[in-house]
Amino acid sequence: MSEATWDVQDGAIVERPRNVRKHPLLNRIYERHDDLIAEHLPAGRTLEIAFGQHMHPRADIGLEGWPSNAETVRKPALAGDARALPFADDAFDAVVGRRFLHHVPPADRPEIVQETARVLRPGGRVILLEGTPGLYRTLTKGLAFRLGLLEEDTDIYGHLSEDTVTALVDGSFDVVEKRTLGSPLMLASISESDASARLLDLYERTQYVKWWTFVVGEQPDIVA
Numbered sequence: 001m002s003e004a005t006w007d008v009q010d011g012a013i014v015e016r017p018r019n020v021r022k023h024p025l026l027n028r029i030y031e032r033h034d035d036l037i038a039e040h041l042p043a044g045r046t047l048e049i050a051f052g053q054h055m056h057p058r059a060d061i062g063l064e065g066w067p068s069n070a071e072t073v074r075k076p077a078l079a080g081d082a083r084a085l086p087f088a089d090d091a092f093d094a095v096v097g098r099r100f101l102h103h104v105p106p107a108d109r110p111e112i113v114q115e116t117a118r119v120l121r122p123g124g125r126v127i128l129l130e131g132t133p134g135l136y137r138t139l140t141k142g143l144a145f146r147l148g149l150l151e152e153d154t155d156i157y158g159h160l161s162e163d164t165v166t167a168l169v170d171g172s173f174d175v176v177e178k179r180t181l182g183s184p185l186m187l188a189s190i191s192e193s194d195a196s197a198r199l200l201d202l203y204e205r206t207q208y209v210k211w212w213t214f215v216v217g218e219q220p221d222i223v224a
């Protein structure tokens with residue numbers, strides 16, 4: 001019997017996600033995202049929550065719901081739930097979270113943002129990258145299932161629009177940046193062929209096709 005790769009814990013879908021290093025185009029796209037995130041990171045200590053198998057190069061520590069993911073990264077990592085962060089108040093300058101809020105029941109997402117705000121110092125930043133819903137995603141995913149490229153759909157809670165992510169962050173932070181990132185050329189990005197990396201140019205030229213939402217919030221400074 002093959003080893004389980006996902007589970008549901010208190011309603012959250014925890015899993016061993018795809019290893020991006022095995023997918024040349026996806027790997028290059030992730031590197032683009034790493035660069036964009038780095039541009040918005042303040043100096044200091046960074047926590048990445050729900051890092052899967054990929055932690056941002058500037059993250060100092062990570063926290064993951066699927067415990068053995070911690071063994072796939074070289075940085076310090078803890079198993080835990082982003083809804084109850086095992087860190088002191090004001091412990092970090094930045095918290096990064098990518099492609100994971102859609103694995104958490106909608107009612108619990110404000111709790112995650114509040115926990116993030118608690119562990120961030122005044123002036124600290126939360127940086128979120130989430131998948132956007134839409135016809136393009138529905139069609140490409142449907143095709144991927146039909147072609148047998150995807151096996152199981154664990155996205156039971158649906159994805160989050162730019163407005164939804166912004167509204168979540170806006171409750172506890174000043175939104176200092178929001179933008180839509182484009183098409184990941186999904187079918188090619190899950191390919192393991194080196195040839196797929198040649199599509200990076202096409203990826204750059206199809207940014208108008210919405211796929212991800214990028215939102216940066218800054219914790220207001222305490223006014224004396």
Ligand SMILES: C[S@@+](CC[C@H](N)C(=O)[O-])C[C@H]1O[C@@H](n2cnc3c(N)ncnc32)[C@H](O)[C@@H]1O
Pocket residue numbers: 012013014015016017049050051052053054063064065066069080081082083097098099100103104
């Ligand atoms: C789609 S994967 C994305 C992983 C990685 N951030 C990336 O972009 O490749 C979603 C990740 O969120 C984690 N996760 C889901 N709910 C969580 C929670 N409540 N606390 C911590 N991690 C969680 C899962 O275990 C999984 O690794």
